[in-house]
Amino acid sequence: MITQMKKVSVITIRSARTGTLQALRDLGVVHIFTDRADSDSGDHLREQKNHIDRAISIIPGPEAKPKAADSPFQGDEAVDPALDIAQELIEGAERRAQLEDExxxxxxxxxxxxxWGEVDPQVFADLQDKGVEARLFEVPADKAAEMIPRLPNVTVLNRDKRxxxxxxxxxxxxxxPGDLAxxxxxxxSTGEIGEALTELDREMAGIDAEAEARQKDLPLLLAAQEQLEQDLEFARVAQTMEHDRALxxxxxxxxxxxxDAxxxxxxxxxxGVVVRDPARDEHVPTQLRxxxxxxxxxxxxxxxxTVPGYRELDISFFFLLFFVVFFAMIIGDAGYGAILLGGTLYAxxxxxxAGRPLGNGSILMIVLSSATVIWGAITGNWFGYAPLNNLPVLSSFVIPGISIDSETSTEMIQYMCFIIGTVHLSIAHVWKFLRGLREQPKIAALAQLGWLSMVLGLYYLVLQLVIDPEKYPMPDFAVPFIAGGLAAVILFGEQQEGTGFLAGVGRGVAGIITTILDGISAFSDIISYIRLFAVGLATLAIAEAFNSMAGGVAESLGGVGGIVxxxxILFLGHxxxxxxxxxxxxxxGVRLNMLEFSGHLGMEWTGVEYAPFKTR
Known part of the structure; x- marks a missing residue:
């Protein structure tokens, strides 16, 4: 559920400006948009924070995650010593970059x-002092016979095909000759170059060791980072304050x-405080409860x-409900689900x-993996190996019509996918209809019943075109559902507050091409739910392929080697x-919720998460 928000203005005298902001930060409930704050504000703080951020990135991460709470200094006291450490680390990193280039x-x-082997320029210089000029040349192999005689006193050092x-x-x-390379x-000399490289490696290793030794200072750097983040936020919030004379x-x-707080x-x-409802055109943060x-x-x-807009809908419940179904059908394998469930339970x-609470992510994975085990069990899919269905316990869970070794499973699961898609999209339009009844003009909500009618009619068209026209003929009411729904959308879809009904109908007729295209899109949206079957089938086919490959290798090699x-193969393949x-x-799985379902709800996901100004 999206929490209702109120817009508040807090008024104070100019001399109490800083104290007011500090009290608001301590209160920690007011979300203040700072994206329009002066970009020049807090430049010094931003520069300091960038130094700290860079220093933290230079230090190799320790095995145990450091915490700012472990720092010997907190708050403002942590900033100056952390900046000194950061400066040393940054200078070391810059020196290391120079060494890398060299x-x-x-x-x-x-x-x-x-x-050329060992080359020493000093030898050439000594010869030149004695009146002997020695130079190195590369001559194309295909022109060597022509070019080499043009050079004085030639010695061939080596050659290749080129x-x-x-x-x-x-x-x-x-x-x-001036035309030779x-x-x-x-x-x-090459020997001196090798020695220089060794010295460079030694110096870089020393810099790396110093950076690693600074792991003990990570809590201090993190504490300074948190303080500077708060100071930056304070500066941005202060910049958003408006004023008039002494207020x-x-x-x-x-x-x-x-x-009330x-x-x-x-x-x-x-x-002074002014409390009012946000205007329709105001950008309001979103808090989900x-x-x-x-x-x-x-x-x-x-x-x-993603965050829904303040005036959009919170689809969390339906997203969760259908995501569990999508996850189970896409993974599709009870064996895989059992592995995920066991790993999640162990973690x-x-x-x-260790005293840590069970997080939402862990609970979600338990639900998803359990659903996968259930779906895999009723379809008889355990690591893509159908003979496991013959085991007494496992066979009792199998539903014959959708079992992986059943001839009817393909058609039945496709049928289920289209039912799921139709239900999913129908929920979107029913929900949007009920919401529309709370808005003006209420008559515009009838367009959603039109879309619902179209979706239900298109469902039968999908069954006929995709599965089997003989088994699933179009019922007599399907075409009227589609045509009537289209008419309802044209009549009511463009009704607006403050304009007449006929004007809304005119706008609907003018946009009939767009409406027809949206209807075609709804048809393709229902079909797109077949991806649940297709991806699940692909997962099964790959599992069966690796099982067959492993069986063939074991049979051909024989003995312990074949088993190993x-x-x-089974481990890597699965x-x-x-x-x-x-x-x-x-x-x-995410797409069907975020695009198909959300698209029919008219969701744009334009929200900004509620993040109050507070001490963090």
């Missing part, structure tokens, strides 16, 4: 000189049941980074033993299949 340059130089490498020596007045000498005020949003604080601090059983879906929303028991190879199934849940 190392890269020297390694390229060694690679360039490698075909080039011939030669040393040419001029005694006194000899000249070198001369190899420039290095600024130091200043700040405006934000609070949940309806926190208004704001008014009580106003009496205590001598503020759901019962504990529904709240377990929140980790999925957090992962997706949960370890967390409880088969077990390895692990890969399970990972692909999990990815498919994200791609397909």
């Amino acid at each position: 190392k890269d340059r020297l390694q390229r130089e060694l690679e360039r000189l490698a075909p 080039v011939v490498r030669v040393l040419a020596v001029s005694l006194g007045s000899g000249e070198f 001369e190899i420039p000498l290095p600024d130091r 200043e005020w700040i405006t934000g949003f609070v949940p309806f049941d926190q208004v 704001v008014t009580a604080a106003a009496k205590e601090n001598g503020w 759901n019962p504990k059983p529904v709240r377990i879906i929140q980790p999925v929303f957090d992962l997706l980074g 949960s028991l370890k967390a409880r033993a 190879a088969a077990v390895l 692990t890969l299949n399970l990972a692909m199934g999990a990815l498919s849940v994200v791609v397909h």
